[in-house]
Amino acid sequence: MNLDEELKSALKRTEPPPGFAEKVMARVEPETQRYEKPRVIFWRTLLSPFRSPLVRLAAGVALLCVISGLFALQIERAKEAAKAEAAKNQLMLALGVASEKINIAQRRVSEIGAPPQPVEREIESNQNRPAERRRKPRASRVDRPSEDLLAALKLVTGKLEVIQRLKSSDEGANALLFDYQQEQRRKS
Amino acid sequence: MKSVTTILLRTAAVAAFCLIAAQANAFAQAAKLQLPNLEHLHAKAREVVDVSLDGQMLKLAGRFLSNDKSSDEAKAKELVEKLQGVYVKSFEFDKEGEYSKEDVEAVRSLLKGPGWSRIVGVLSKQGGDNVEVYAMTEGGAMTGLAVLSAEPKEFTIVNIVGPVDLERLVNLGGAFGIPKLDKGKKSKKE
Numbered sequence: 593m594n595l596d597e598e599l600k601s602a603l604k605r606t607e608p609p610p611g612f613a614e615k616v617m618a619r620v621e622p623e624t625q626r627y628e629k630p631r632v633i634f635w636r637t638l639l640s641p642f643r644s645p646l647v648r649l650a651a652g653v654a655l656l657c658v659i660s661g662l663f664a665l666q667i668e669r670a671k672e673a674a675k676a677e678a679a680k681n682q683l684m685l686a687l688g689v690a691s692e693k694i695n696i697a698q699r700r701v702s703e704i705g706a707p708p709q710p711v712e713r714e715i716e717s718n719q720n721r722p723a724e725r726r727r728k729p730r731a732s733r734v735d736r737p738s739e740d741l742l743a744a745l746k747l748v749t750g751k752l753e754v755i756q757r758l759k760s761s762d763e764g765a766n767a768l769l770f771d772y773q774q775e776q777r778r779k780s
Numbered sequence: 781m782k783s784v785t786t787i788l789l790r791t792a793a794v795a796a797f798c799l800i801a802a803q804a805n806a807f808a809q810a811a812k813l814q815l816p817n818l819e820h821l822h823a824k825a826r827e828v829v830d831v832s833l834d835g836q837m838l839k840l841a842g843r844f845l846s847n848d849k850s851s852d853e854a855k856a857k858e859l860v861e862k863l864q865g866v867y868v869k870s871f872e873f874d875k876e877g878e879y880s881k882e883d884v885e886a887v888r889s890l891l892k893g894p895g896w897s898r899i900v901g902v903l904s905k906q907g908g909d910n911v912e913v914y915a916m917t918e919g920g921a922m923t924g925l926a927v928l929s930a931e932p933k934e935f936t937i938v939n940i941v942g943p944v945d946l947e948r949l950v951n952l953g954g955a956f957g958i959p960k961l962d963k964g965k966k967s968k969k970e
Contacts, residue, residue, distance in 0.1 A: 672840075673844075675840065676840045676841055676843060676844040677844060679833060679837045679838075679840050679841035679844075680841040680844045680845055680853075682831045682833055682841070683831075683833055683838065683841045683845075683856065683860060683866060684852075684853070684856060685829065685831060685868070686831040686833065686866045686867075686868040686938070687856055687859065687860070687866070687949070687952055688952070689829065689831075689868050689870055689936060689938055690866075690868065690925075690927060690938040690940060690949060691949050691950060691952040693911055693913075693927040693929045693936060693938060694900075694913060694927060694946070694949060694950055695950060696902075696909070696911050696929070697900045697902050697911040697912075697913050697927075698900070698950060700902040700904070700909075700911065701900060701902065
């Protein structure tokens, strides 16, 4: 047998045995998977700790705590705001009373030496009396400042007319209060 | 030895600081009147105004006062910025003679204490509208103010602790429904 024939018989096409392709594929697939990079999904990674029921429970409790904390904070803020609003109304009321009384004192001092004017004096003395509309129970003052404001505005409108008439009677009036202030300024 | 000296110096510094703080607090507290018990007037009064605002409450209230310079609240805010307390007790009665002279005297006696001086006193025999304004001064500066108003149907005590700007307080008059004092100088010009 010559060389050509030997080669032909050696390289002769032969059919593979049955199941050869399946066997090859069965070996190839695990090899390929070994080198293939695993696909990373962010949210899966993020939620991976929550697979454990204990972690889920802990997270739930923590969330509940945060929500209730925020709610409590909100309530606390609302309470503080209400307290501050009440304090503000009380402060305005207190300053109003203080201012009223000092104004009355100052007015009375300014009256000294002024010529007697019976009619106007009567009006003025009524004017100096505490404004009845302004005086309301304490609770209502705190709850309804807008009503107080309206009452005050009405009172001011009514009194302005009287004040205009009284302007002429206040000539040369300088309250001792201002003298005192000037003296204090001089001292300081 | 050095460490002992350091400790002594630090202790002395802390003690001095505490002393100064206590002294400042004492000045402030001196202007606060310890009012006598006026509970018996509560039942008789038609209306009672009882305001008690200490430094903390004033700060809290101050935060909620408007900053708008044209508003009355802004004026009040400027006024109360340095105050340490505002206390008001006012009783309004339906008829005359519901409070006694002893009640007035009890308050007045507090204002005869050291530091207090009467700056204005209006005593009316006919009308019975008596208003007295007292100031507590410390080193030339006003550290407290008290107003005692005894009218036939009204008895009011106002106590302001801290440096009071009287001019500002008087100017608030027009802002609360109370006619402000109209000075005579204007009418002279007219």
